[in-house]
Every structure is written in structure tokens, then in C-alpha cells.
Amino acid sequence: MKIAVFGTGYVGLVTGACLANLSHDVLCVDIDDAKIKQLQEGKISFFEPGLKELVTKNVERGRLSFTADAKKAVQFADAIFNCVGTPSGEDGSADLRYVFTVAQTVARYADGYKLLINKSTVPPGTAQRCQLLIQETNPLSEVEVVSNPEFLAEGKAVYDFTHPDKIVLGAKTAKAYSLLRRIYTGRTRTYIPVLETDWETAEMIKYANNSFLATKISFVNELANICDKVGADVKMVTQAMGLDYRINPRFLNPGIGYGGSCFPKDVRALIHTAQEKGYDAHLLREVDALNERQKRHLTHKIKATFGQTLQGQRFTIWGLAFKPQTSDIRESPALALVQELLAHGADVTVYDPVAHADAREVFAERVRYASSLSDSVMDSSAIILATEWDEFRNVNFADLGKMMKRKIVFDGRNIYEPEMVREDGFEYVGVGRK
Numbered sequence: 377m378k379i380a381v382f383g384t385g386y387v388g389l390v391t392g393a394c395l396a397n398l399s400h401d402v403l404c405v406d407i408d409d410a411k412i413k414q415l416q417e418g419k420i421s422f423f424e425p426g427l428k429e430l431v432t433k434n435v436e437r438g439r440l441s442f443t444a445d446a447k448k449a450v451q452f453a454d455a456i457f458n459c460v461g462t463p464s465g466e467d468g469s470a471d472l473r474y475v476f477t478v479a480q481t482v483a484r485y486a487d488g489y490k491l492l493i494n495k496s497t498v499p500p501g502t503a504q505r506c507q508l509l510i511q512e513t514n515p516l517s518e519v520e521v522v523s524n525p526e527f528l529a530e531g532k533a534v535y536d537f538t539h540p541d542k543i544v545l546g547a548k549t550a551k552a553y554s555l556l557r558r559i560y561t562g563r564t565r566t567y568i569p570v571l572e573t574d575w576e577t578a579e580m581i582k583y584a585n586n587s588f589l590a591t592k593i594s595f596v597n598e599l600a601n602i603c604d605k606v607g608a609d610v611k612m613v614t615q616a617m618g619l620d621y622r623i624n625p626r627f628l629n630p631g632i633g634y635g636g637s638c639f640p641k642d643v644r645a646l647i648h649t650a651q652e653k654g655y656d657a658h659l660l661r662e663v664d665a666l667n668e669r670q671k672r673h674l675t676h677k678i679k680a681t682f683g684q685t686l687q688g689q690r691f692t693i694w695g696l697a698f699k700p701q702t703s704d705i706r707e708s709p710a711l712a713l714v715q716e717l718l719a720h721g722a723d724v725t726v727y728d729p730v731a732h733a734d735a736r737e738v739f740a741e742r743v744r745y746a747s748s749l750s751d752s753v754m755d756s757s758a759i760i761l762a763t764e765w766d767e768f769r770n771v772n773f774a775d776l777g778k779m780m781k782r783k784i785v786f787d788g789r790n791i792y793e794p795e796m797v798r799e800d801g802f803e804y805v806g807v808g809r810k
């Protein structure tokens with residue numbers, strides 16, 4: 377099939393490359409000319425494992441190309457994926473302006489029947505609003521809107537797109553379902569449940585998924601905070617919980633809060649959507665509030681160790697991305713941590729395997745960017761682990777300690793065993809660890 381993808385960010389580029397790999401002819405379009413130029417030169421502006429290889433392969437095969445010409449993309453395609461951003465508005469609502477712009481663009485240029493597939497995460501009611509907008513923009517338009525939320529996780533986006541645990545299709549007509557099935561046929565040899573439902577349910581499923589995972593994280597963070605008070609080890613507590621098949625061990629790791637471009641904004645958007653309909657989502661409001669408090673969890677412990685002013689101390693932050701295997705720093709707890717340390721007068725050295733370029737746009741020269749793990753601890757008073765990259769898992773603390781002023785680790789992701797760190801001569805502070 378001929379497919380256009382609007383938006384070449386994390387979701388759009390992965391969608392485009394993976395669909396091209398399934399032998400569709402894909403044209404990706406973005407309003408960011410620089411991004412399109414980079415893609416045409418074979419460069420990708422963010423790190424996502426396996427994506428560059430997939431893009432290169434399908435460009436070479438002639439199945440994947442890039443343009444800044446929206447009209448050309450609409451006219452080229454039978455089906456158009458809407459993968460533009462839906463950031464948080466000031467009031468927490470999903471800012472839908474980019475989604476609506478794409479709907480209007482498609483209405484303006486489409487001739488004949490085409491599918492507009494909303495893959496961006498949007499509140500229930502958005503597909504209907506897009507359909508109305510299309511009819512208003514072009515009363516003769518035959519464009520049909522469908523909802524097909526995406527569940528991929530950054531860091532394993534290519535794998536997730538090709539091996540999803542489900543495909544959710546929200547549509548109104550048999551023709552739309554049939555075309556959608558055709559797009560996804562051959563996605564993988566293994567069976568994937570395809571859930572066919574209405575627009576609003578499909579849109580709601582995505583928010584339900586993300587809000588549940590965010591709730592699970594905030595729940596274990598709350599447990600960790602209580603463990604800190606009562607002298608229990610949260611790692612053992614959550615290991616035991618995870619053995620209960622009704623609970624499942626994933627997303628049971630306490631830490632310094634969730635981040636990224638999805639969980640925070642999606643929880644807030646669902647709270648806002650509920651509010652608009654007269655429902656106060658107390659639980660979700662607390663999930664969000666606890667997460668914001670959790671980002672400052674280590675700052676309190678650092679101040680308890682070093683005193684209220686951190687002037688004259690240098691701290692090493694390991695990890696800036698909101699999670700490993702991505703360069704995405706949007707809403708990363710590491711950023712909040714660095715900001716707090718700087719605000720308290722500390723000097724900060726940061727080290728992340730892939731996120732320095734993005735971090736420079738936030739901190740410029742206010743922090744030192746280390747070139748290696750050992751460079752990162754030079755003259756440092758403490759190591760603060762913010763992102764659990766593999767590179768940080770089996771470090772030789774005994775050697776690193778020789779270059780430091782004080783030997784202490786604040787483990788924001790509970791990846792170390794306290795006894796082992798102590799054997800290497802370090803003090804250990806975790807989240808809810810005994």
C-alpha cells in the first residue's frame with residue numbers, strides 16, 4: 377500500500393521504517409525542514425536502537441523516502457498516519473493543534489477515499505473532532521478518520537512495533553477495518569490480537585495503559601518511601617510481590633520517578649479530560665503529584681548528607697536520558713536533579729552514553745560533560761545514578777573512588793547491591809533500601 381506518515385519523531389519514523397520493511401511504499405513528511413534534510417542525508421536526530429539500520433535498508437530498497445511537501449505526501453498515499461506530537465498544554469490538557477493541522481491538511485489535499493490514521497496519543501473524542509474538522513474544511517472530502525494508538529516504548533521501539541502485544545483499531549466502517557488489517561498483515565508471523573472497537577474506546581485504551589503503568593510506578597515509589605521510614609528493604613518487598621502472578625514483576629522498580637514524553641503528559645491529559653466531563657480523578661492526580669515529589673527524593677538525601685548548601689561540592693550524575701537505550705531527555709528525572717543541585721550552588725558533572733547533545737540544549741555550559749566514566753568522577757563528592765544504563769551496572773567502584781573527594785553513591789534506580797558497594801569503600805544510599 378502507499379502510506380504517508382506525518383511526523384518523523386520517535387513514533388513517526390519508527391512507523392514509517394517498519395511499514396516500509398513490510399513492503400509498503402512509505403513517504404514520511406515533517407514540517408521541520410532541517411529534520412527532513414537530515415533524513416534525506418541518512419542522518420537521524422535521535423538515538424533508537426536498530427532504527428538507523430532499518431531506515432538505511434529501506435531507503436536503499438526505494439520503499440522509504442522523506443519530504444517536507446505535505447500536499448505531495450497526501451496525494452501519494454492511500455492511508456495517512458498522523459504521528460505528530462501531542463504535548464501537555466499549560467493546564468495539563470493534550471495540546472492537539474498539530475493533530476488538527478494534519479487533519480486540515482489532509483482534508484485540503486486529498487482526492488477520493490483515504491484513511492487518516494491517528495496514531496498520536498489523543499483524548500477520547502479527538503477522532504470525532506478530526507472527522508468534523510475534515511468535513512468543515514472540505515465538505516466533499518471522502519477522508520475517513522480512524523484511531524490506532526501506538527504502544528511502543530522508546531529504547532525498543534522497533535521491536536515493539538513489529539512485535540506488539542496488541543493492535544487496537546478504532547473505526548466506524550467495515551472498509552476502514554479492512555484497510556487497516558491490510559496495512560498490518562504480515563507484521564509478524566506470530567499471532568497478535570487485533571482489537572476492533574470504536575473511536576473513543578481505542579483512544580481511551582492508550583490512556584488506560586499509560587496511566588496504569590504510571591500508577592504502578594508511583595505505587596512502588598510510595599512503598600519505597602515507607603520502607604525508608606520503617607527500615608525495610610523495598611527490593612525484597614517488590615521481588616516478593618512480583619512473584620504473585622496477579623501482580624507481575626515488571627514496572628515494580630522504585631526510583632526517582634518516571635519521565636519521558638508519554639507517562640507524565642498522558643496522566644495529566646486524562647486527569648484533564650475527566651475534569652472536563654465533571655469527574656475528579658483523585659487517584660491520577662496523586663500519581664502525578666507523587667511522581668513530581670519523587671524527582672526530589674535524592675536531593676533531600678543529598679542535603680541530609682552534605683548540608684543545606686552544596687556550594688563547593690562537585691557531584692557526578694550518571695545518566696540524563698529518561699531511561700536507558702534512548703537519547704530522549706523529555707521530563708527526565710535526571711534533569712530535575714541537575715537543576716536542584718545547581719540551584720543549591722553545587723558544581724555538576726554529567727555523563728550519559730548518548731544524551732549529551734540534547735542536554736546541552738538545556739544546560740549549555742552550566743554543567744561539565746564528562747567524556748568517560750572515569751572522567752566523570754574526577755574530584756567528585758558523590759556519584760548519583762539517575763538512569764540505569766548497562767555501562768553503569770558493573771563499575772569498579774574501588775578504582776573510581778581513588779579519583780574522588782568523598783566516596784558515596786546515591787543510587788536513584790536501586791541497581792547496586794549495598795554490601796558490594798560498601799566492600800569497595802563507598803557509602804551507599806538507595807531508594808527504600810535498608
Ligand SMILES: NC(=O)c1ccc[n+]([C@@H]2O[C@H](COP(=O)([O-])OP(=O)(O)OC[C@H]3O[C@@H](n4cnc5c(N)ncnc54)[C@H](O)[C@@H]3O)[C@@H](O)[C@H]2O)c1
Pocket residue numbers: 382383384385386387388405406407408411459460461462474477478495496497498526527528529530637638
Ligand atoms: N515517544 C513515544 O515513546 C511514544 C509512544 C507511543 C505513543 N506516542 C505518541 O505519539 C505521538 C508522537 O510522539 P513522538 O515522541 O514521536 O513525538 P516527537 O515530538 O518526537 O515527533 C513529532 C514530530 O511531528 C512533527 N510535526 C508537527 N506538526 C507537523 C505537521 N503539521 N506535519 C508534519 N509533521 C509535523 C514535528 O516536527 C516532530 O518531528 C505523541 O502523541 C505521543 O504521545 C509516543
